Amino acid sequence: MADVPMYETVAWAKKSAADKFEKITIKRNLPGDDDVTFDLKYCGICHTDVHIANNDMGNTHYPCVPGHELAGIVSAVGKNVTKYKVGDKVGVGCISDSCMDCACCKDGDEHFCANGFTMTYDYDIKHGHMATDSGYSYGGYSASQTVNQRYLIKIPDDYPLEKAGPIFCAAITMYSPLAHWKVKEGGKKVGIIGIGGLGQFGVRLAKAMGNEVYAISTSPNKEAAAKQAGADNFVVSTDADSMKSAENSMDLILNTVSASHQLAHYLPLLKKDGTLVQLGLVLTDHQVQQFPLMMKRVSIAGSLIGGMPETQECMDFCAKNNIVPDTKVVKADELESVYEALSQKNDSIIRYVLDISASQ
Missing domain, CATH: 3.40.50.720 (NAD(P)-binding Rossmann-like Domain)
Structure with a gap:
């Protein structure tokens, strides 16, 4: 997807491990024929976000826009997209790209992609199904996201949008x-x-x-x-x-x-x-x-997360059986305190969720 047209959107990022979160402008690819763009409404905050944003593993790209529990509303679809339409409730989890061609991908086990799947944030983009202005993925602490339709999860209409993100992780x-x-x-x-x-x-x-x-x-x-x-x-x-x-x-x-x-x-x-x-x-x-x-x-x-068909199955099972996580909705100016809380204790039943609309 070299030289693909891009659009600007806002995001909340850390520019180094020592910096606090700040609002920045990033660029993502406009939707191609097989892509879906959606307006982010909520993004779950996972303990993994803390480790990566703080460079605990020593390989973080900066600026780092975390978030792999995305939930929002479709705003645009490519001409080949048949499963989703504008206005649908959708989400993205840990996977935002894979090779699509290996045996694991063909089996719907994209998380075991033989050529390595692309995490939704802070991973080098190598399979060519998405693009950013940095060459690595930006996560869900942002106002908009574009992915290939394969990596979207349909959120049932009656499932609370602010509760959906943790389902995908x-x-x-x-x-x-x-x-x-x-x-x-x-x-x-x-x-x-x-x-x-x-x-x-x-x-x-x-x-x-x-x-x-x-x-x-x-x-x-x-x-x-x-x-x-x-x-x-x-x-x-x-x-x-x-x-x-x-x-x-x-x-x-x-x-x-x-x-x-x-x-x-x-x-x-x-x-x-x-x-x-x-x-x-x-x-x-x-x-x-x-x-x-x-x-x-x-x-x-x-075991490690799940592939795309299984993640959709999990979402539908949770909706059918009224399995809804306990969440606390926060704004971007609360990210520092949330990260501090997650750093101190990682066994809380409450899941923090970033309210994107209220943070802009």
């Missing part, structure tokens, strides 16, 4: 392993480790699918919130008696913990042929002895 992260490990049909016993922004979605989704749900937390004071979200049982992972009482009981465990810990601590909770799925990113090594795996034929696996 937190909810799909939990939905995808529930679907892959075949507990979507219900009748299983599912454990959710960590009752924060990810975990509360896991509890609600697993329960709505018809499973018996175990909420597992280091904090006894999370029990009320877990039960309110739909958990049938509550296990305190730091209490030996509580853990003992839940041994050999779960078919599937989804582990959302991103702090340093040992996953082997949770293996005794699995039944024969059970699976522990790692979702929270831990950068320190886990130590696992193989004998407990052999004795019950249990497995350790990993």
Whole structure:
């Protein structure tokens, strides 16, 4: 998409890790034949935004416009676009481009693209289906976005627009392993480790699918919130008696913990042929002895968000089952305080959402 025509829009960016957010002007490509442009109304604020905006991994592009939980209203469509029309409620999650040609993309698993998918912000643009004035992607802390129609999610008319963004990140992260490990049909016993922004979605989704749900937390004071979200049982992972009482009981465990810990601590909770799925990113090594795996034929696996068809399926499931996240809507001048709160604590059930219209 070299030399493509572009339009200007406003965004909220950090120009360095030490700088505060400020309003800037950016350029995105005008919609081509297969593209959709939409006016952003809301964008969820994820803990990942904090890490990237603050250059915690050492590879951030500046100015950095974060945001991968976008929700808005279609304002223009290309001539080949058939699924969306002006006025539709749509969203974009973590994926805004991929090669479209590898086996994973053809299977609808764009998040496993063999040539690397393009994250919605701060990623080099390499597949040619989008363009900006910087050569890397800008996220949802902005007034407008353009993407290929493939990477859009249709938000049902009756679903609150300000609540939709977290579906495309937190909810799909939990939905995808529930679907892959075949507990979507219900009748299983599912454990959710960590009752924060990810975990509360896991509890609600697993329960709505018809499973018996175990909420597992280091904090006894999370029990009320877990039960309110739909958990049938509550296990305190730091209490030996509580853990003992839940041994050999779960078919599937989804582990959302991103702090340093040992996953082997949770293996005794699995039944024969059970699976522990790692979702929270831990950068320190886990130590696992193989004998407990052999004795019950249990497995350790990993999972990452979901492809576009599965994300749409997740959105529709949440709408059908009234799975709506607890959110707090904020304006751009509150971003600094929100980032400070997320830096201090990452297990809050409340999801922050940036109100784009009110920030302009």
